[in-house]
Amino acid sequence: MKKYNRLLAFSVILYVILAVLAGGIFLKAERTNDKEYKVEINRIRKSLSEEKNLDKLDLREYRYIKKVVYLEPDASEQRYEDFFQEKGRNQIEIMPAYKDGKAHGFLRFEYVSSKDDSMKGFLLMESALGILFISSLGVLLYLKYKLIAPFYRMSELPGELAKGHLKTEIKEEKSRFFGRFIWGISQLQDTLDVTRKRELDLMKQKKQLLLSLSHDIKTPLSTISLYAKALEKDVYHREEEKKHAAHQIGEKTLEIEKYVEEIMKASKDDVLDIPINMGEFYLADLVVKISATYREKCALRMVDFEIGPYENLLLRGDMDRLWEILENLFENAFKYGDGRRIKVEFYEEDYCQLIRVFNTGEPVSDNDFNHIFESFFRGTNSSGKQGNGLGLYICREIMHKMDGEIFAQKEEEGMSFVLVLR
Structure with missing residues (x-):
């Protein structure tokens, strides 16, 4: 969880750095582009000084210059006043006009500055970055509270079950992403609990069975041992007594075999105690x-x-x-x-x-x-x-x-x- 919080903090810091860098680069480019209209003015003045008629000037070739007005040297006083005081929606720059190297009237250039377009582009760029950042941050926060945090809270459950703590409470999460996972863990807990109880019951039954069989087997074994020693030491002299002793040994052997079969059957029943859900x-x-x-x-x-x-x-x-x-x-x-x-x-x-x-x-x-x-x-x-x-x-x-x-x-x-x- 701490690493994820660091990721969130890193995302915020990275956005701030990128926003500042992008803004600085954009503003620097704006200051560079702000003088471009003057380059176009100089080009027009140069072409007019080469005796090019103003009427033949095609302003479509220029990006920033929108209108050029020429004021003749012998214009009326009213014309002069209108020329210098007239205002439009564009910015104005008035410069002297030259002909044959001598001043010959004035030229008024109406132009649009690249500052306006640059500022709009700057704001648009910063807005786009802001929206992208907010969207990314929203996704990261959503993942944190809907996936990472619930999973972090549940991360200890498998370890607790592995340690045998089968009574650990499994709290239901509101997040729909973990519904099946919680259900599966709960089922696993119930299965382990049932298995443990069954194992304890089987162990108890096995101990009881072993105690019972060990007691039951002891009697025939003792009988076999006595008859075997008697035959070994030639206690019986008559042939019928010897046959009786051998017969008793065989009977008690079959009795022990029966007990062994019971043990094997009990072991198989334990193995095959598998529930089937048709x-x-x-x-x-x-x-x-x-x-x-x-x-x-x-x-x-x-x-x-x-x-x-x-x-x-x-x-x-x-x-x-x-x-x-x-x-x-x-x-x-x-x-x-x-x-x-x-x-x-x-x-x-x-x-x-x-x-x-x-x-x-x-x-x-x-x-x-x-x-x-x-x-x-x-x-x-x-x-x-x-x-x-x-x-x-x-x-x-x-x-x-x-x-x-x-x-x-x-x-x-x-x-x-x-x-x-x-």
Whole structure:
């Protein structure tokens, strides 16, 4: 804000300096041009002294001289009086006329001074500068109070949310420019608050589950340990007792496996606790978002990016969750593709809208291809790359929740993933 105030002060100072400089230059030029009418008078006197008739004088050739009157030496007294006292709307200069090097009457020159035009031009210039300055200052002040100041007041909100201060009050701004921004920040605050509460609940449930399972697992483990030691020390002599001990070990092992499955199921349920808001959206809105987000990214990475033709159909689903899936597919294309080409195509089949995302690169192996949608699975091509093996698994589960489908295709030049929207 301080820098912006300095910009305002600099604008005022710059205008004052420019106005003074322009005025000085203009007035200096005016003083120079003020004597131009005398140059024209001298030219006329010279031409008349060369026996040029006054009647043949063409005043259209002169800018400042408007009229020339000659007074003969033998003119009457009344004529003399009228000659010297007559006044018009123009300025007058009377000079002696010469003929053959001798004074021979007088010449009266009526002229317009360049001062009048110069002053009008000066005032016009200063007025134009003033209007321009006031307009610029008005725009700068408008930006300050309608954009800069409200944004400055809101600049601390993201930092407060990042620190976990989710109860920070978000004041509504009168400026219409920040309506959607304020709404988005408020939505983000609510989402973070809900996520935090959900995370705390999940942590509590996990601790309770671990405590419960650790207690439940301890009993079968203790039984297995006792039977294993008895068999190791050859406590049982009869074959039936040994078989009974082995059977009990197997039973308790299955019991522990059941508890492990419960833990895995609880972990998957946590991952898949994704709310879906079913609604309707136009395909063009999704395409515009894809283009705006990834066209520039691909250009920066020198990747050939192409979006195929499509019909702007009305689709059913959760556009935000669909966008998450596309983000995952694009990031996988950047991560595992060869960086040559990414193409998005649209086509219809059996009353369904299909979206195909293709990227060039080496396809996955047949073994990996059969497991790419499984949870926590990472292919052989993921070595040295960040990830947790949940991306495509979550994509499939989201598509299923939207009554859709996702499947992969191996191609000669790379891999493609097809989303099916019903």
